[in-house]
Every structure is written in C-alpha cells, then in structure tokens.
Amino acid sequence: MKQILNSIQEQLSKISEVNYAGEDWGQLDEERPPVKFPCALVDMDQFQYSDMGEKTQMGEGIIQITVADIKLQGNRPTAQMNRVSDHDRFMTVLEKVHEKLHGYGTAEFQPLKRVSMAKIKRTDGIRSYVISYETAYTDRVATTKYTKKTISGININL
Numbered sequence: 001m002k003q004i005l006n007s008i009q010e011q012l013s014k015i016s017e018v019n020y021a022g023e024d025w026g027q028l029d030e031e032r033p034p035v036k037f038p039c040a041l042v043d044m045d046q047f048q049y050s051d052m053g054e055k056t057q058m059g060e061g062i063i064q065i066t067v068a069d070i071k072l073q074g075n076r077p078t079a080q081m082n083r084v085s086d087h088d089r090f091m092t093v094l095e096k097v098h099e100k101l102h103g104y105g106t107a108e109f110q111p112l113k114r115v116s117m118a119k120i121k122r123t124d125g126i127r128s129y130v131i132s133y134e135t136a137y138t139d140r141v142a143t144t145k146y147t148k149k150t151i152s153g154i155n156i157n158l
Contacts, residue, residue, distance in 0.1 A: 001059070003108045004137060005042055008063060011100050012040040017093045024066055028126060037126075038069040038093045045132065055142040063112065063135055066120070067097055068128035090127060101133060109137040 005023065012021035017038065024041035027033045035041075047061030069090045098114060105111035112133035120128045 001044065001047075001137070001139070003106075004063070004135070005044065007106055007108065008065075008101065008104075008112075009042050011104055012042065012065070012097065015040070015093075015096045015100055017089075017096050018067075024064070028066065028068055028128065033126070035068075038067065038090065040093075040097055041066040041068070049139065052138070055140075055144070057139045057142075058136060059139050060136040061134070062115065063133045065097060065101065065131045065133070066128055067094055067131065068126050069093065071125045071127055094129060094131070098131065101131075105135070109135050111135070 009021055009023065012018055015021075018040045019036035020039035022035070022039075022041060024043035027035050027039075027041065043064045043066070045062035045064050047059045049057040049059050052058055069086070071086060094117075101112050102114050103111045112135050114131060115134045116132045118130050118132075120130060122128060
C-alpha cells in the first residue's frame with residue numbers, strides 16, 4: 001500500500017501548479033494549515049480484500065486526492081474582471097491532477113480510474129474538492145519470505 005501512496009504523491013509533485021503534494025493527515029483542519037496552496041493531499045479510503053491463496057490477497061478500494069486552495073481576496077474590482085479568475089486557476093489545477101492520475105498505474109497497482117469528485121464546503125476561505133480514484137493491487141505482505149542459502153560441501157549427482 002505504501003508504494004501506491006508514494007507513487008501517486010510523486011506524480012502529484014510533478015504538476016507545476018501544485019505547490020504542495022503529500023499525505024493527507026488532516027492538515028487542512030489546522031487553524032493555519034502547514035501546506036503551500038494550491039495543494040494535493042493523498043489518502044486511501046476503505047479497501048476490500050479477498051483471499052487469493054498462500055497468504056496473498058487482492059485489495060480493491062479508493063484513493064482520495066484532496067485538492068485545495070485558499071481564497072485570499074473577495075470580489076474583484078471591475079478593472080480586474082478580464083484577468084483569469086481564482087476559480088479558473090483552481091479548476092485548471094483540478095484538471096491537471098485528473099490528467100496526471102486517471103489511467104496512471106505501475107507494476108504495483110492497477111491504473112487509477114476516477115469514480116467521483118465532490119466539493120467540500122468550508123467557511124475558512126479554503127476551497128477544496130475530493131477526487132476519488134478506484135484501484136486494485138495484490139498484497140503479498142503476509143506471504144512467506146524465502147531466503148536463498150548456499151550449502152557448501154554437498155554434491156548432487158543426477
């Protein structure tokens with residue numbers, strides 16, 4: 001699982017419009033969130049596991065990406081109406097995140113497939129959306145690990 005989260009975080013850090021990409025541990029709930037905006041935070045939602053035999057399981061579930069920005073100004077003066085709006089810039093960040101992640105997979109996990117996106121209502125000036133991606137992977141953590149050992153002095157004749 002950690003390889004999946006790390007790989008996705010690395011992909012998000014490649015997006016020039018994202019100033020902070022990291023694990024979601026509740027930073028946005030802090031009075032002064034310790035992130036640079038706009039940010040993309042990675043977490044996993046509920047995963048379901050099914051046995052494949054020999055202590056191997058298939059995990060299927062949702063990876064959540066919280067994309068957030070802070071709105072530092074209110075309504076814009078008429079002179080600024082032709083400039084790209086904060087909303088447009090934020091929507092561009094959402095598009096870039098989806099462009100980078102939808103269909104992204106490695107040998108560790110199946111390609112991500114977006115299944116939902118929802119706005120998170122906040123009253124603190126932080127605008128945020130959660131994008132959910134479905135994926136699956138084979139978990140071999142509990143399998144028996146074999147170590148190759150060389151035994152000297154043994155002759156095998158076939």
